Amino acid sequence: MIKMHNTPRGNRLHIAIFGRRNAGKSSLINSLTNQDIAVVSNIAGTTTDPVYKSMEILPIGPVVIIDTAGIDDVGLLGELRVEKSKEVLKKADLVLLVIDAAEGITIYEQDLIKECQQRDLPVVTVINKIDQNSVTDNDLADYKNTLGTPVVAVSALTGQGVADLKISIIQNAPKSWDDQTIIGDLLQPGDTVVLVVPIDLAAPKGRLILPQVQTIRDILDHDAIAVVAKERELKQTIDNLVCKPKMVVTDSQAFLKADADTPPDVLLTSFSILFARYKGDLETLVDGAKAIESLKPGDKVLIAEACTHHRVEDDIGTVKIPRWMRQFVGGELQFDWVSGTKFPHNLAEYKLVVHCGGCMINRREMLARIMQVRQAGVPIVNYGVAIAHLHGILRRALSPFPHLAAMLD
Known part of the structure; x- marks a missing residue:
């Protein structure tokens, strides 16, 4: 049940914690939150799958902390864990890259930063365990010059430097993560x-x-x-x-x-x-509505929902939209449905993807989903835009956005 005083997960700053095994990622989470919410162990590889925790971090506010497996995990299972961890980058607003002060920089950190840069994803590097290994101002300058990111030195064990890290998180969080308006x-x-x-x-x-x-x-x-x-x-x-x-x-x-x-x-x-505008890219979704016009009987359509929920008898995604689309096309279509966090690998086989409003995911993840579909060369539209088009009133439904209504000319 959603309470009006609770901040939904989709509106929280998503902070992903990355680093090599035993760099102190889980300890850092506990120190940031002043809670023992992450399992801490000296055994490398304690964290396997990404772990999501919604919480408040003062003075940052409502966040989702994502703990990940070590980016240097080894073996077949280790590679799968690393791959799964890097999928988190689609959902993150900010990455904290944790480095053991005694270990320094390796190719693992450099590769992760390059991937974040390609995604225009801000990174703060956290030099951890300074209670065991001293880090000078010159050392921090060297880290900053080498990695090209802000750098903060902390001890997750004692809490030293954690206040400075919180300030750095606020300073480097993307400016757009909390300034979107719905209406x-x-x-x-x-x-x-x-x-x-x-x-x-x-x-x-x-x-x-x-x-x-x-x-x-x-x-x-x-x-x-x-x-x-x-x-x-x-x-x-x-x-x-x-x-x-x-x-x-x-x-x-x-x-x-x-x-x-x-x-x-x-x-x-x-x-x-x-919500198509609030969580994603309304222009792309309006453009995707045009693809409905070119659908033919027998075409494949993917209907995607970002969360799972109890389906009623006349469910919008499994019953109503398919019925309206069949009526519009004048024949049978092949529908597939997917819910949760992943798209199928065969996106290119579909003529259209119809996505839910995305109210339970954040904007970065919704944009990543739109990008993934478009990279497959497939148009994408969301429920509201599609329904308005199928009922012949999309232009009216875009009346608050005249520049987008003009796309339909």
């Missing part, structure tokens, strides 16, 4: 937004789903007014307002009803389209 930049203080929230089998009992809650919060954070109604009450809600709302935001499944009941001079969009 606030489209509003002025005092604007009214009507949110259309259907209550059906998919609606969790007693609460709203995460995108709805986050959108409400963003409206309030920007001193605007949020009015919530079910789709059947939308017209009455608008009629009862003294002034017309600036915008109507609907659940994608109620697009047609919302379109019919929203005055033409009121902006209309969906939660999913807002």
Whole structure:
């Protein structure tokens, strides 16, 4: 259950800890968090698979710490662990590269930094175990010049230097990781937004789903007014307002009803389209909608969801979208479904990828997914954009973004 006062994992700064075996990665996590949350051992290779922990680190705020296996792991299993660890780079906002002060720099650290640079992923190098091996200012300058990253010296055991590391994390975190808005930049203080929230089998009992809650919060954070109604009450809600709302935001499944009941001079969009911009690249996803036009019976379509959830009888991803697409194409399509963290290896076989809104993953991971699909030469669209296009109202649904609506000309 998502509580309104909890920061969702997808909105937390994702900090990945990399380093050779026994560099002190797990000890550093415990020192950063002031908790014994990571298993510490003198035996090399204690951490095997990546471990994710959501927490608060003062004064940084809400984060996800990702502990990984040693980048120098050996053997067939070791290579698989390293490969799995490096998949974390798709999800990370910042990398802490831990080096044992007694061991110095090797090809492992240099290769990892090169890979991070290719991904435009910031790295802070952490020289650990300075309680056992002294590190001078000249040593730190040499590390910085050789690696080309900020460098901080710490003792994960005693806590020395950890406060400086926290400052470096704040200074080097990507500027965009926490300054995205869902809807606030489209509003002025005092604007009214009507949110259309259907209550059906998919609606969790007693609460709203995460995108709805986050959108409400963003409206309030920007001193605007949020009015919530079910789709059947939308017209009455608008009629009862003294002034017309600036915008109507609907659940994608109620697009047609919302379109019919929203005055033409009121902006209309969906939660999913807002999240396509908030979490990913709306322009690429709108461009992907054009590929729906070229689908033919027999084509393969991949429907991807970033998380697993209980599917209801008329599920949006497994039932509704496939039904609407078959009707649009005028014949049968081959659908595959994937949920969780991985795409299939045969992406190039698909004519289109239809992705969920990505509310449970962070922006960096969503962008990595979009890049992976595009590198395979396949167009990608998300649920909200696809549904609007299939119902013939995509241009209206992009009314808050006229430059993107112009792409449809």
